[in-house]
Amino acid sequence: MPMQLERWISFLQVDADTLATLRDFVSEIEPHFDSILDTFYSRVQDSEAAAALFTSSASMDRAREAQRFHWLAHVLRGRFDQEYLASARAIGQTHYRVGVDLMM
Secondary structure (H helix, E strand, C coil), X not given: CCHHHHHHHHHXXXXXXXXXXXXXXXXXXXXXXXXXXXXHHHHHHHCHHHHCCCCCHHHHHHHHHHHHHHHHHHHHHCCCCHHHHHHXXXXXXXXXXXXXXXXX
């Protein structure tokens, strides 16, 4: 694991127990994850500021699928590797490019 990624994982206090818990938990949450995303993106649509970040329903669908993949393929499986880092960077760069305000 590259040093930058190791520092990030350490900062998040992700240890072996955390990874095991995530891996155990994913089978419980995965069947409900689409509903979780539906609820989140419904809230996005209800927020004028957040909804304005999307140019179309297709762009919101792409964001939703990127988040779905990121969380199910990496985070909830405890896979914090180079693919995770690339996924997180791509999401972060998109958030920066479109002007996501974390305090919306």
